[in-house]
Amino acid sequence: MAYDNILVEKRGKVGLITLNRPNALNALNSVLIGEVNEALAGFEADDKIGSVVLTGSEKAFAAGADIKEMSSLTYMDAYKGDFITSWDNVSRFRKPIIAAVAGYALGGGCELAMMCDFILAGENARFGQPEITLGVMPGAGGTQRLTRFVGKSKAMEMCLTGRMMDAQEAERSGLVSRVLPVDELVDEALKVAEKIADFSLPITMMTKESVNRAYETTLAEGVRFERRLFHAMFASEDQKEGMAAFVEKRAPQFRNK
Numbered sequence: 001m002a003y004d005n006i007l008v009e010k011r012g013k014v015g016l017i018t019l020n021r022p023n024a025l026n027a028l029n030s031v032l033i034g035e036v037n038e039a040l041a042g043f044e045a046d047d048k049i050g051s052v053v054l055t056g057s058e059k060a061f062a063a064g065a066d067i068k069e070m071s072s073l074t075y076m077d078a079y080k081g082d083f084i085t086s087w088d089n090v091s092r093f094r095k096p097i098i099a100a101v102a103g104y105a106l107g108g109g110c111e112l113a114m115m116c117d118f119i120l121a122g123e124n125a126r127f128g129q130p131e132i133t134l135g136v137m138p139g140a141g142g143t144q145r146l147t148r149f150v151g152k153s154k155a156m157e158m159c160l161t162g163r164m165m166d167a168q169e170a171e172r173s174g175l176v177s178r179v180l181p182v183d184e185l186v187d188e189a190l191k192v193a194e195k196i197a198d199f200s201l202p203i204t205m206m207t208k209e210s211v212n213r214a215y216e217t218t219l220a221e222g223v224r225f226e227r228r229l230f231h232a233m234f235a236s237e238d239q240k241e242g243m244a245a246f247v248e249k250r251a252p253q254f255r256n257k
């Protein structure tokens with residue numbers, strides 16, 4: 001399938017989506033997001049894919065929603081057309097998905113990265129929610145997800161001033177899991193994704209679901225949810241295989257069952 005704004009590849013069990021609008025620093029418009037959604041639907045349906053990496057260029061992961069596309073939008077267009085609601089499909093993708101972020105991840109770009117399961121950052125990454133400088137506020141989860149990642153004080157400062165965070169500050173604040181040299185970023189993200197894809201897919205999916213539940217519920221409810229999934233795993237063939245392989249001192253052969 002050929003796309004105009006993204007590149008889509010399969011690297012073994014890993015799906016790789018590269019945002020590719022270099023002339024606009026990968027600004028997110030409705031066509032690009034439609035393509036990302038289509039590629040994700042393909043990877044979700046593909047039994048051979050166990051995880052996905054979403055990346056951009058070395059200069060920009062994405063510099064936000066396309067300001068030129070948005071600038072003349074009216075309230076009625078936005079409300080009736082439910083503007084950007086279908087843009088956060090990434091947050092509903094059920095397989096593990098890693099954001100590999102180099103360069104700018106601003107506005108919707110930062111929000112898109114935060115919809116992934118975790119973020120690996122290049123040393124030159126810059127994260128920010130500069131919407132305030134355009135006379136709006138974040139609209140795809142920035143005020144909510146950033147606050148959960150970095151806490152109220154930093155999130156409030158970033159959303160109210162538009163200040164950018166560099167990769168080191170983002171790692172210190174818990175926004176990204178690791179910082180890597182830019183030229184190693186995508187290869188390392190693919191290696192991490194491959195490691196995940198080698199585990200049992202239903203088990204990585206349930207693990208992701210359970211970690212995400214921590215953001216949506218109380219501790220007691222979250223622990224109960226985790227316990228139900230943990231019990232359910234004993235109905236899987238992969239649990240039997242994983243534990244038998246440990247006892248027999250051999251590598252497990254997971255069959256996603």
Ligand SMILES: CCCCCCC[C@H](O)CC(=O)SCCNC(=O)CCNC(=O)[C@H](O)C(C)(C)COP(=O)([O-])OP(=O)([O-])OC[C@H]1O[C@@H](n2cnc3c(N)ncnc32)[C@H](O)[C@@H]1OP(=O)([O-])[O-]
Pocket residue numbers: 023024025027028063064065066067068084087088104106107108109111112130131134137138139140142
């Ligand atoms: C997943 C769901 C996402 C939904 C998100 C919706 C809600 C969201 O919260 C709202 C936003 O994101 S609001 C957005 C929040 N984001 C912002 O406010 C960031 C806006 N961008 C900037 O501030 C600067 O471009 C940078 C500082 C990133 C780089 O500066 P530099 O290195 O001097 O580079 P340069 O020369 O400036 O740019 C090169 C070319 O790219 C073009 N282009 C770039 N970004 C664009 C955009 N978003 N749009 C369109 N075009 C954009 C730029 O016009 C130029 O094209 P030209 O044809 O040659 O003129």
